[in-house]
Amino acid sequence: MIDTLIFNDIVRGLFVFVLGTAVLIITQRSLTSLFKIYAIQSFILAIMAVVLFIDTGTLNLLFIALLTLIVKTVFIPLFLHKSLKKMAVKRDIQFYYLTPASSIIISALLMFTVYFVFKNFAATLFEDSLFLLGGVIGVSLVMMGMMIIFSRKKILTKITGYLTMENGVLLFSLFMAEMPFIIELLVMIDLFIVILISTVMAFGIDSSIESFHRRLVKFGLEFED
Amino acid sequence: MENWIPVLFAAPTLLIIGILLSFWKSKQTDQADNCSLSLFTIIHTVIYFGISLWLIFAADLPITLFDNEYFYIDALSGYEILITTIVFLLVSLYGRGYVSGLIKAGDLDAIVLKFFYAAFCLLELLLVFGFMSNNIALLWIFIELSTIITAFLIVTLNARENILAALKYIFIASTAMIFGFIGIIILFTLSQKVIDGGSLNWTTLMDIAHSVDPSILSFAFIFLFIGFAAKSGLVPFHTWIPIAYARAPSIVAAVSGIVLNLGVYGILRLYAIGNLAGAGEFLKNFLLVIGLLTVIIAAFSILARTNTKKLLAFSSIESMGFMIVSIGIGAPVALFWMLFFQFTHSLVKTLLFFCAGIFRRQYKSNKFDMIKKPFQLQPLASWGLILGGAAIIGTPLFPIFLAKWNILSVLVSASFPAFVVLLVCFLLVAVGFVLFFIRAFNQKTEEEIQPYQVPSNMKVPIVITICLIIAMGLYIPSWLNNILLDISGILGF
Amino acid sequence: MSWNMILYIVLNTAFVLLLAPLFMSLIKKVKAMCQGRRGTPLLQTYFQLFKLFKKEIIYSDTSSFIMRISPYLNIAFLLVASIAVPIVFIPAQESGFGNIILFLYLMVCARFFMALGGLDAGSAFGGMGSSREMTIASIIEPSMLMACAAMAFILKSTDIPLMFETVLDNSVAQYPTLILVAFSLFIILIVETARVPVDNPETHLELTMVHEAMILEQTGPKLALTELSYGIKQLILMALLINIIFPWGLAVEITPIGILISIALFTLKAVILSVLIGVFESSFAKIRFFRLPDFFMIVFFLSFAIIVFELLT
């Protein structure tokens, strides 16, 4: 309904924001701000979904936006902060394979290659070039998430990398096709379980075996007998 | 009427998991707990085995369940369910004695026991539902969940390296699965182009395959292939398998050998669709290249192995690579023998893990230089290992020789260089195994080692598996023959 | 086994047995004459054999049954080999004996058991003799086979009586290359009978004797038999050389006169050949042991050249 020109500008602006947050996540050193940026990114995605809902009118998008808002912007960062307080770790300064500068260059290169690959399929998959751009940014966000996983040391940073990949896929699906809502919901649940297990294991890594159980108690998983 | 089949599967699991979780830490000793808990698991696997037998013999396949066709059982999924349930049954029988050994050795503390068995039963449920699910996204989710459950099973030994191994498993598998999900989205949009609501069911995709644009279908195939490849341990994503198998307890390793089948099942279905859509040429070369790469890398790394379980891990990778190559050939004969190979390979791999488990309990380490006087201490396990090794190498009396002979005879005309490379790799694998066995079984030692008392319920499954393997090596039952024939019919090879 | 064949066998072996010692002493006499001595009387070898037959047999305590049977086998193999080379007259039909390979291998057999006999006594001489004998034999064997191949290629058959017949029917002129074959046969004769350039038959000095070393431990009648077999071997090879080049007078059908003529002519030719051998022996010094392969290479190359010429023309 709203004028397409303004719609394109808003969407492009949101794209820039998404890429900004992605780059920040890659280069961020302190974990607390890392989780905040992740929350912002999810929030932007929710807005993107709402904007698309306004444009195309499919009710599904609204549910996805709502779901992302609740789960990804509020609940997961809260859970991550809580688990961060338990662990003594505050900063993740160790970088493998890619320093922040080189990882930015590589993500730019990645964006270009993904665009080059998706270009010759654009006709059948996307309605117009904006949606193609959205899809390309989604896939490159996934690739960036993967880069985070292999270039950072701490498990929590790797989990955030995994979450960014998840956001990338969500962005891709927004611009690609209206997935049935049940699938999105199941994917969200599955995402949450993965994070839960990884954080529990992250605790296991940091602590020695004896104290491993004591820490579990804090999560109520342990029965005091 | 058919709608109650998934319920039939789900009900016992939920019931047993409920009992297990509510199992209060009673007064008896840990061993007693273990007996009762493992009893529940055995009941659970027996029920599953019963249902799968009923599915294969009694029910007239294919059956679609629920109105929106989320669950669908045809000959292929029935066959895969049969393999899974047989292996789980054998593993649960073996597990009873093995876990009591773990507890006695203090590797596994009793608290985690009920979670262990609950996860074990849940894993079986997930695998069966994975094979039954008609919708690719549903299959995707079940695969994700199976990764998590297997990772949890690996962690039960709560040693630091186990957690690292589990984390590696989760991260490699789920990152690749995310790419799989991108593939699903592409596939969904493609199906939307053809039929209005768009669907991800295998059956509908098979029907509309001929009207889909083949190049984009193979593009989606590649993304999905990355996901399934990580799950079935093909070359670039296979690196978690040796670490996970070496750290995990043997029954978990045996079971996760079956989880690999789920990945190969997905690739097979996808290839069938791609073949119908006319993208067969590209997919064949793609699968051949990846398959050969996997076999080569696995064959070479088998040569330099010192750890028994890692040796078995690499031989699993090599077998998966061989299966992918035989799918890549695309001839119905190759498919027939590839499925036969899948069945026999799972059995042989389970046998090998059982024996490796006994050796692990006896010598407290997987390294081959710790194995002293194996024939005196563990005669059954050492003979099981030798027979299993001979079977994996492809010596005639065992079924894998039949599969190799026939697949290679088709591969000769498909592509000669691949044929020669594959043969050389089989030679390397055979040499790797024999080098390992000769060095392991001939260590000289003087000091007296008291043998680890192998309870009889661990011996029974080993003997059963050996008899099954030799029987299949010499005689292929008619019912198996017919199932494999109509599978190649269904998949349109 | 027709009458012709049996008569041939009896006559041939009788002749060989009788005349063998004669030519041994003849060659000794020629060598003595070359050295300016008068040498032993022609019948000396007969007296020696007769004396040895009467002596007692002494076995060394380390020797086994081989020492006891090797002289018998030695002379048995060589007598059977002598049947292959017709001297008295050419037997009528294709007998099983004439094959040239059989002839060569019977001689190899004799040498095999003699070498074993040498080793049996357990002394250093016997061991060295056998080792050197077997080395020389294995180096000369290819040249012998090449000579046989040359003869077979030229005369188109591998049966010795048949070869003699073909040469008898059309004269040597028809086969010019036979002369070259004769030369390599002569060298083979020298090597086989352990003549000077290769090995010294008379000496008992450890370093120089090869053939003698092997029969050092033989005593009494056993030594006589071995000496006799050495004579037989020499006579057969001389007969092969003579009859392949100048077979005249070799009777084909059995008439007493024909046989007498062929015997007489053969003895005459054999005497000339023995003189030749004697002169050849005394004109050479003994070659060093490890120089022998080069010497044999010359013979090998010679017969190889014959065959190549024969094939290419």
Place this chain on the structure above:
Amino acid sequence: METLFLSGCAILLLCCVFSLVTIKKSGRNNRRIGFFILLSGLICITISSVLCFLNDTDCGRTFYSITEGLSFGFHLDKLSSLFTGLIGIVGFCTVIYTISYIEHGATGKRRQIFAALLPLFILAMIMVVVSDNMFGFLFSWEIMSISSFFLVMHEREKAETQKAGIFYFVMTQFSTLFLFIAFLVIYKYSGTFDIKNAAVLPDAAKGLAFAALFIGFGTKAGLIPFHKWLPYAHSAAPSNISALMSGVMLKVAIYGLCRFTFDVLQPDLWWGFILLAFGTISAVLGVIYALKEHDFKTLLAYHSIENIGIIVLGLGMYIIFNYYGLEIQANLSLVGALFHTFNHAVFKSLLFMTAGSVVQATGTRNIEEMGGLAKTMPFTAVLFLIGACAISALPPLNGFASEVMIFQAYLGSFELNNAVVEIAMVVGLAAFALMSALAAACFVKAFGIVFLAKPRSREAGRATEVSRNMLGGPAVLAFICIVLGVFSYQIIQGIGFDIPIPNLLPVSILLLLITLILIGFLKLARVPVRIEETWACGIRKQTEAMEYTATGFSEPIVTIFRLIFRTRKTNDKEYFDEAKSITKSTKAHISTLQFFEERIYLPFARFVMRIASFISEKHNKDLETFIVYAFVAIVLVLITAGVWL
């Protein structure tokens, strides 16, 4: 006759199962029962194959099929009945020998496993020879290799057995690999698995199939470039197994070569030359390496290589003569090769068994420490002498009978009108002659050093004669050697080939006659006999140190052929003073270069191992590296997708 053959095979299988079942009570007597059943099975097989061979009737049936494509059938014709007869006879004698040979060494249970594997090994060999389709052929070929591998590993404590085991396994799998290639290439063009004339192959494929067949069967037969496993496997294996392996298993490989090159593919000319060249090289090098070998069983193993070389060059000549249409010479070389296969199986297993009894009696395999066994073990000595005479082709025996055929074929090659081929034949003749003379020299050394003169060590001195049936088996083989040799002309005529070979019957009668006359003459003369000390230039005490040793015996030949051995003589001295004038001690060392092992096999193995450790080292890295592997792979796949699709 068909039922007789099948019943024989069934008995063998029963025997294998019987000894597996009674593994628990591994008593001596139920092993005996097992062996007697095995003997009866082997007798049935021998009779049926002799019947089939003589009246030339083919019989065959498919008796079991796993699925419609894969079936086991057997087809007994003239060629395969010759080989089954061979397996039957040699197997029969080896089993008699094994009855008491197996009682020494190894624990009870392992003897029981040995008693189970032996019938399986023999049955597998028979099934290879008679199978009518390629699947059955390779199926039993693999079982044969695996069961012989386990038999070789019988005494697996010793380090050298392990090395031999690994070496043997690698080479058998290497040969199976090439057989796979050959069979499936033939299947690709002919469309069927059964072994019959597949004339449809295009030239390139036929050449490739032959090359693969040649390497596959050549490795198993032990031709020169692939022979290295044979000396190790035969010296490490128990003697009855090395008798069976070198006597029979090498012949099965020769059977495969004959069947596939002559029946399945039409041979070209260049195949004949390859067989001739490799046969001659294997024969000459085989015997030269045998000369420097001082381990009793390795010496015999190298002689197996030599005799296999003779057989293969015989086959090569058959192809060449057949191509040029010379009927008689072609027959001569083929019959010569096949007759030599039979003879070699007989006298080689005879030699290995007698060597086995000697090794068991003296407890060592090094012939330098033996000596004087003729007096303490007279029967074994006589049997070994018969075997030695047979193998060095001395006239009345069977070795000569088959070698004279090949000589006759060589000498008859002047009818070839192509000059180059004739020159090649003549060079081959020279090499053949050299080889047979060296073989004679080598066996004079072997027999002389082991059996004659004085024992060189205390164990050799204490050796005693072996039990009755360890002599029974070899005695039967020795008798066969003599019969085959003396009546060779009649046998070959009986079979229906009229080829110009000397009739050895009158020769041997005459030999016997003359020897008897001489012995009678000397007995009549009643010549007195005296036993004295060996004459040693007057030295008082004649010790065994003064005897000629094996190294001494073969030293002249080794120096003549030093180019082939590339012997390295090193002697390092230690001096008292730095001016190096007064030597304290010197250590001399002669080492011959193991050419094939050090130059070809080991460098290749090390190269493969280096790649293996490089790749496997990539697998024990941390999580980040694994994700990088995955990341790079995904990017590559994306790019290929972009480019290709």
